[in-house]
Amino acid sequence: MMKGLAEHLSATLEDIRADGLEKHEMAIGSSQSGRVTVGGRQMVNLCANNYLGLADDPEVVAASMAALEKYGSGMASVRFICGTHELHKQLEATVARYLDKDDAILFGSCFDANGGIFETLLGHDDAIVSDTLNHASIIDGVRLSKARRFRFATSDMDDLETQLKIANTQGVRFKLIVTDGVFSMDGYIARLPQICDLAERYGAAVMIDDCHATGHLGEKGRGTPALTGAGNRVDIISGTFGKTLGGAMGGFIAGPQPVVDILRQRARPYLFSNALPPSVTAGAIKAIDIAEKADDRRDTLARHTTRFRTALADAGFDLVPGETPIIPVMLYDAGKAQAMASALQKKGVLVSAFSFPVVPREKARIRTQMSAALTEDDLTFAIDAFIAVGKDFGAI
Template sequence: MSIFDKYAAFLERYQMAEMMPKNPLGMRFDEILTPTRARVDGREIILAGTNNYLGLTFDEDAKAAAAEAIAHHGTGTTGSRMANGSYAEHQDLEAEIADWLGMKSCIVFTTGYQTNLAAIGTLAGRDDLILIDADSHASIYDACRMSDAKMVRFKHNRPDDLDQKLERLLPETKGSALVVVEGLYSMFGDIAPLGEFAAVCEKHGAYFFVDEAHSVGVYGEEGRGVADMQGVLDKVDFFSGTFSKSLASVGGFCTSRHAEFDRIRSIMRPYTFTASASPATIASTRVTLAKLREGEGLRQNLWARAEQLHAGLSEMGFTLCAEPSPIVAVRRSSDLETVMGWQQLMQAGVYVNLAVPPATPKGACLLRLSLSAAHTEDDIDAILGAFAQLAEQGAVAVAAE
């Protein structure tokens, strides 16, 4: 018996993917040319699946700051901040993020995934209760598994279901309740009714944790996310985000309006036992954070392109999963149809994300696009032209769940 036998179904799917003209499960880019262009097999393609929402990955100021940081501090920190200490720049970035969001404390992590793992996994203990949206990101589910708390799911974007579960479960809970939702959900591109969730948390005395990984830079004044847009940022106890999307880097952060949050960093195992972010990463992130805060023009162009794409796909009859947002998910009827559609888009020079079970909520099969402020009107027209070829094959509409 092989240790790989339990993955037989996945390995069979991967072997099939390897036989296709392009392997969607092992995509290789020969060169990234710009925030919206790459070279594959000597051919230039449009990138429409990178989460590069503000298009800052090639920002000249950010690149210069990263190069200067390497010159002054070297390429890596070679250890965790608990073992090797913090560079001044790590602490400066934490202070800048806390100021931006009006929070009392902030902890910067090496990855966005690690952020949720450390924060949620440490905040909730043995006698506590974690309630999470059923469509939560894998990092949230894994954080719940890492904690000793009882984890309960509530129906996606349903404050009433959360209310009922808190009403039933709180009397038998010895500790605290932590409610975890996202601002913008990464697969379907739908946003959460954070105001209603905040009201339910306040009613029951539950702590409110919002993951704004995909909504930072996109929503709200100075890009402070959905909570700010909906006027409830001051009701959020813990706010997590990532550097790898709008901030065009790698890393993550969690802020809190509770000063005690900063003091528990030393007992967060993913923080304590992971090497800290490189000097170049921190330096470029500080530059892009400043640009994000001032980037109203970038946000306006991003939204114009999102609405252009959403309207064009809707007119062709494609079934879309949510209202316009920088994430546009096109529902397909099966794994095979989704993979073949992805192949055809690649042949037409457009890269999107292939999203199929088990990585998607409710077993959905999706062609997922994420737009950038760097996309032009002509870029969107080209993307729509590629989808028009799919539409010509018929069966563009799929019943939404």
Template structure:
């Protein structure tokens, strides 16, 4: 309406001043051109501000499959220490073969959503495996865990309900909560006193849901589940956990945060991803009680309006769950590698954040320093990435190192040596 008004005013001005007719369509196009040019200038200015702040995120082009050793465009083979490939299974021969076989037997994709003509036997088989792995009643697959988080809260919680969320929860959780009409509270990160205060303030809610990451991906720290569970029982609240950085490799057999604390079955709803430790392709899921999963199948918008997972993706993840249900030895490998890296880096003088998790943030503080540090590590043959605002808070830039069960002790030691060399040259240690 504003553009139309501007067009009419400009048309009347020109007609009155020049006493000639004006082509309305031509004038509208000129106004649109002007608006587009102004928007382009604004966008370019915003991009320049990102560059000047040192927070520009470049995408390095990998020319090989995801693995411990990868090739990056323009460089020879390098060691990869920044992937979520926690178990090293993204390129495991059995996982790759499962995807190939499914491509041949079930095709490239379903060309549809699940409830129309997009559900195959392998989708149901995978959901059954996930339910058995987590010891839950039922599971629903999504295109990603971002979609799983987007599809849950709107259906579970209405205006009469309350959601109480950790302030550092993943962006997908935040966005999912925004979509629902529940009363919303945020508690200070891992602060149980503040959580209890929010529970006291919200006792008039029909139901209350405490929402937290199991493991917080930027810091590698673990939610205080025992304390959360005690408060949930005291104030009659439910618990939701996002286990994207825990499922498959955290806890004694990879069952995640519940198992890490010896509290299996204590959480009401678990969301997680297939795109990290569990094959690394794509996909996410919600696993919980059967009534909740049935409701999500009927109403969850990302499930109802997104194509079902492609058969090769389903088969790769299914193969990983088969392996984990039979053998959890890879979990011990990642525990050993994590301990070796954290101990050596701390001894060298670096500050490593987190709680003995495979996410090992090397804290640097300055965004430009983190970017420069990562570039110099690449020159040493080590692939890591600097994280800065808005991915992490301002002043808390870091190199987020991620350990894999597939790394050898030699890989760990070589990477630590490179960190020490670069750290000394930049005055970090």
């Protein structure tokens, strides 16, 4: 019975390959750091979300190992049965304190957090107003809800206001504006103060996905609300422990107490997924403790970001403007992006090409990401490789 379906899938895969859109996985044989081992070769790593270099930090590893030895491999249960550990409650309290929110709730991933929040909070009579370039997890989560859906052009405050006015004319009960804090494929920052101004004017709540900001942007790494001055005007924050805060896995929602409480009762990804392992939880607690005090690492990250962006721009590369550690090198053609990424890998620089459906068609790119784990020598090596390969491919 699978024959017809399998043949159809094989044909689809051939089309993906022909369009230059096939994605390849590279098996790393070392810890995630500024340099990694791939196929026995050491490579400078420019494509990890390891912004502060905590993925292999000795203190984070030690905390994880201690919890593994003391509490075992995992909880073998969902939270509301017998899966809640004291460490889970400690991590939730730590996140809430760190982000200055009433409370926080853990999920298996931020994808799960975003997938579970909208259908839990909002119904037929409500409206979600979402940025067009929001992360796929937000898009999928919004689709799961029964709320009315409105989209505004990325960071376009006039369009956001237009959508809020339309929602008001439809007599919706509650309105929720949702945006990425930092847009992961482009690296630019949401206009949070202006979004909050419009939210207050039109009676809406504000939610952000701050996965690419929490831990390394803003004062003490408290993310885009701290960076932009929006502060507690942002009502709900979703985030992850899989990037800056230890690099393992797990996500969270932080916000008002009633939001967290109703998620514990009704959010399906929370109710029907195993609890985070104690080792991951303990590692995340230690990572937040380090991140909060890590001004030295944030300074290194900012210095690397400025140097790498300036060097590539001066060489003539087409970069998406921005100030975050995400620096996309625009190539537009998917095949060219894949080929150039492969050439860089052969030179010892680990990068990934991004094309449709991860980014819009004709917007293929190599997204580079800085990390405090990189050294100045690593950057010199990577810059030289980019310039050499860029010339070979006519990118500069």
